[in-house]
Amino acid sequence: MDQRPVSEGGRTPSWHLAAPDNAQTQGLVVSGFAALPTGRALFLELGWKGVKKKGGGAWLEALRKVARVSDAEKPDPRAAAMGFTWSGLQKMGLNPNALASFDRPFKEGMFQEDRLRRLGDRRGDDWQGTVIPGGPKWSGNTPLDAAATDDEARAFDDRQEDPEQRVRTPLTVHALLLLYCEHDEAAEAWCEQVSAALAPFEVRVVHHLPLDLRLDPQGIAREHFGFADGISQPIPFEPGTVVYRDGGDVPKDYWNGVPLGEVLMGHRNGHNEIAQGPVVADGIGDTAGLPPHPKGVGFRDLGRNGSYMVVRELKQDVYAFWESMRAAARHIRERDPEGSAHVTTTWLAERVVGRDTHGNLLCPMGGTIPVADNDFGFWDRDRHGMGCPLGSHVRRANPRDGLAPVEADRQTLLDAANNHRILRRGRKYGRTISVPPTPDDVDRGLLFICLNTDITRQFEFVQQTWVLNPNFATLYDETDPLIGPKGTMTIPEDPLRRIIDVETFVQMAGGEYFFLPSMPALDYLGAL
Template identity: 90%
Template sequence: MDQRPVSEGGGTPNWHLSAPTNTKAQGLVVSGFANLPTGRALFLEFGWKGVKKKGGGAWVEALRKVAQVTDADGRDPRAVAMGFTWSGLQKMGLNANALASFDRPFKEGMFQEDRLRRLGDRRGEDWQGTVIPGGPKWSGNTPLDDAAVDDEARAFDDREEIREQRIKTPVTVHALVLLYCEHDEAAEAWCEEVSAALAPFEVTVSHHLPLDLRLDKQGIAREHFGFADGISQPIPFEEGTVVYKDGTEVPKDYWNGVPLGEILMGHMNGHNEIAQGPVVADGIGNTSGLPEHPKGVGFKDLGINGSYMVVRELKQDVYAFWQSMRAGAAYIRERDPEGSAHVTTTWLAERVVGRDTHGNLLCPLGGTIPVENNDFGFWDRDLHGHGCPLGSHVRRANPRDGLAPTPADKQTLLDAANNHRILRRGRKYGKTISVPPTPDDVDRGLLFICLNTDITRQFEFVQQTWILNPNFAFLYDETDPLIGPKGTMTIPENPLRRIIDVETFVQMAGGEYFFLPSMPALDYLGSL
């Protein structure tokens, strides 16, 4: 999970974007705004019917007068980020050809039935146990694309009974505004100011979450389960663009380096290709602030220095988590009274996560790798998972070189893993539970936010192929023990292994794919 700004192992300084890119990209790209502990997520709905032919972006300009979106050129006393769903851009009146130029996952939306299946949220007519009872509360409610409703647009003659159905949520989200400031009183007053500025334009806050990033007495940001957060982020690099604070260039980090195009459109990605983004025909609207597209004559680049923002509201059942860990530890001690004195509730919970509660990576023989050291591989340090279990959350989320079949394949597998990295920018929401946890009715969890330029290859791949893969790393019929469905988890330990039951601790309450525009693109959208 993921609160702090990027600061990687070995004391590596935070990375920045050099001019002029730092004034083009939103500040969320380079910072989690750790100096601003209080936040608000405002999910906006456009109240007008149909598509606006003119003035669909007027609300953007009104909002920016009271909540100016923050660029990436330095620290600000308060900060703002903003993204749009496909359905939101459509209602604002963005040209149909421009809408069609977005990547397919964004155009289909997170709630397209195949995507829901890949993400483990729904199968057929049924929501899975990793979704809140009754189904999610909000989404972009993206309409079905042509291939889903037009027989002539289909590649095959599908039978009527397997036609795709539109899956809708009670609340529709057209845009997301993230506010960051110093304390709750200021945040509440700011929210009221934003709501008042939007009201004349028929834009309302359909859902909101209070976001929190507060350090404990040890200076550690913790998510609701009690574990250190914001650990192990990718480090982007690009010659002349990604720099340290003193202006020196950030080199490619061997373990965690990713080309900037994995995070920002219009830059070289991990496949030595320019990360593609949307375009708009020159002259359709006020395109004067957008750069010419390098490969499209007559088109302006709407995507450059923007990104796709994946957002999922993940409700955490903290009491159930610790009860399950307590029951699992007791079960092991009862079955092996002589060889399991070290198996405590916390010991088991740390194996589920893969790190201790302070963020140090678990290693064999009881050792750890300090949280500040992120330069390591699993092959040499813990090949068989006797420290950090093979199926733990940490290892599934970023297997590094641990999936290599032979030593000769370590580099290949590390490079392959880094081609699926995502930049996390989420925060927890809801009141912190008591210690020890007791059942309550408080809604708490994580507003998961990540940035990537290829939703299919990055976020969806991680979720489907690593997090929810039942045969990950030679395991059988197991998924992520922290954020996956109810099942089992194997913990390798000499001489054999231990297997425990795990419940469902995290449930999706809403989600969608958003376009995080650059500052010039935001200007353009405001001119619609």
């Protein structure tokens, strides 16, 4: 479901950023800190009332002394990353004109009514079954802008504070600090240091998640459902900027290559345009080292080498998943005792995901594509979903050339699919469940994190048009069987197809859009 490839043999080519971009970019973008298995996610609230006109970023200097954000220049023995919500930047005193220069989804926040609908979280006044009972625990609680209630309004500093006009969560998150180190004891001690350093500045930790990326005895990193995690990532390219460790340019990968501007602002994206980010026009930008904006005379580029970070806390019901698969397999065998001996609990679960538990892609006639082979298209390998079902999680998350109606359209559809890729950097949280799973009260799941420069075209498109589309790939009234709502899933077989019932296995417990600033942009924010 997430993270970079960590299963044995399944790594993408190791790409890096050349100087000076490597020293200006947060290390999370390039590495994901996979060498540091333990992590902590600290959700921060800025406790002061209103907007600080001066000193709103002073807490960042105190934080730097105990948890300096890591750049992409070289590995660190421990690492940190940081992002900010729109409401957090506002409280810190970022200029209203600078706030208005961010992309619209970030300014509106994930809990704006239209975004909740397209992400499948809420319809009208009702939270959907894919959200925890009672609604999410946390968000940025971004106030509505004037345009949210007036189609002709365009002033983004006119925020409506009427709670009746917007969806609110119990906890407000203004910033997210991610810490990575080697073991739990060090992580807990580090968290205590951070909390103590922030307390004098009225910055407090309002939510805390322990993150984990440990390998099993087979050397595979597994998410809580038990499947190899983090396979098939986009591979950025940009001559002179994206390089191998020896300094040579990373070429465009035919199947998974995306321009660097799909991940980092200020670089050319999939539409052959410079991915736009926020701008500032004050003396602070000069002293913080922000580069001049290439098109805006007198403006500094606050966005270059930054990104938008999508974060969603996804609670996983592991017991319900495997019980649902067991019940469906039993039902099939009872109805078709002679032709269904191969239909086991694991067989069905693998078709829901689209890969076997070790990460190998399912192929027709019982074959698989090894996890190390990520250079393939569905048109040639499995056009009709006889191995990896059309509606499986894998095919919905990245359909490659599989949506081409005819062979002549394969290249067009592959290029189109790669214009919607996201770079995943999440980790699981909570204690691993017993095997076989038994019901318990442990809170476990995935802290989904992805990076993109165009939230609407990338993350939201994937969620709405692929993952939750009931008519995806010629299907009817089916959504993602792993992370979607309760429904059905079609599994093609010869000569018959099988249709199984799936429950809701993943529920959103909180989420928001964050700005992941560059290192110079962090300096700028600290000087507010």
